[in-house]
Amino acid sequence: MSSSDEESLVNAMKSIFAYRNNVVIRREVEEQNEAQSSRRKRRYIHRDRVEAHNRLMKDYFVQDPKYPPEYFKRRYRMSQSLLEKIIEGILSYSTRPNAPKWFTYFQQRPDACGVLGVSTILKITSAIRQLAYGDSPDLFDEYLQISERTSRESLQNFTRCIIDLYGNVYMREPTEDDIRRLYHKHEELHGFPGMLGSIDCMHWTWGKCPNAWKGHFTRGDHGYPTIMLESVASYDNWIWHAYFGMVGSNNDLNVLNASPLFDSLLTDTAPQVPYKIGDVDFDRGYYLADEIYPSWASFVKGFSSVVDAKKEILYKETICSS
Structure with a gap:
């Protein structure tokens, strides 16, 4: 093969490779432009x-x-x-x-x-x-x-x-008129003069808890994430106090220590609505609670059941002593 033929063959191969590279580059550029345009365009879904x-x-x-x-x-x-x-x-x-x-x-x-x-x-x-x-x-x-x-x-x-x-x-503390109404209704319906409502905590199951938080909100005796909810409810299901969202393995006492339930009482801004049990006068009402709550003057703990007159008298004496 002569030198001129070899030179012609080399030039032809260069042209072929150049054409191929141009086609590939052009195709890549077109694909990128299509991808960018598709991202810029908002996809419309017809909803009836x-x-x-x-x-x-x-x-x-x-x-x-x-x-x-x-x-x-x-x-x-x-x-x-x-x-x-x-x-x-x-x-x-x-x-x-x-x-x-x-x-x-x-x-x-x-x-x-x-x-x-x-x-x-x-x-x-x-x-x-x-x-x-x-x-x-x-x-x-x-x-x-x-x-x-x-x-x-x-x-x-x-x-x-x-x-x-x-x-x-609804989500507010009771006024003086509300407290008098609660006193009257609780005494009329249940025989408890001066009761503001019932306080208790419950574990609210958190089924959609993120995996990163499950360890913070899972207590050993439950085995699944829960959120502690502290609430106070009156006779007509008026829940005027609700506190929840604390992180950790909590019980009723942990939540009580962090809740703002007694903030107004500590700052001496709570309404003073007096009532009388027997011959004893009281300035502020109390909450009906279970045995886990501390023995404070604001809590009165109930018996499992009052089946005779003796337990009823003992319960009333407990209220007076509080």
Whole structure:
């Protein structure tokens, strides 16, 4: 082969390799551009919100619903009348001037194309189902046709609305009028003059506890994560004190030492509502507790059962001595 033929062959091979490299480079650039453009484009999922709203209304809120009232109460954790009252309160408050954005969030409004957004009942149902079952926000997408982000925002705004609407009514310490009413009712119903309510702690099972926190919230006698909840309830199920969330293996005494139940009593700002047991006058009421609580003047411990007059007299003497 002559030198000219070898030179021609080398040039041809160089052209082939150059062409191949250009094709590969061009293909890689095109793939990168497509990937970048796909990331920039927002994927739209068509959700039939009208159908979801109508289906939910037929299931629970029409004259003759598909599911009976006991199903409604189990899945919403409340009666239908109470839910309707909450919805009415949120919507009426959202129409006030300068209403917070978490109230106006539940108003159904059209978007820029004139299409109505998610209805109020769908957003509130998503929030309540998350609270009732403790599931992730995207679990109800198929039934309610709501995205994960909308479900999460619904839960956050719903809790803020509830705190603003009912926090000052229910989650508060009793006033002097409330204390007198509690005195009267507890004495009338149970024969306990001066009782404010019953105090106790319970272990609230935390099924969705993160793995990194399970060691902090698992007690040996339970074997699964729990959160200690301390609450005070009166005769009408008014829970005006609730304290929970402490880290560690706790019992009733640990939670009591950290809870703010007696802060107002220690700072001498608690209401003084006197009452009388026999011939003894008292300034402040007491809580009915079990045996684990300390022997303080604010606690009266009950017997397992009062079956005769002797134990009833002994119990009343215990109250007077406290």
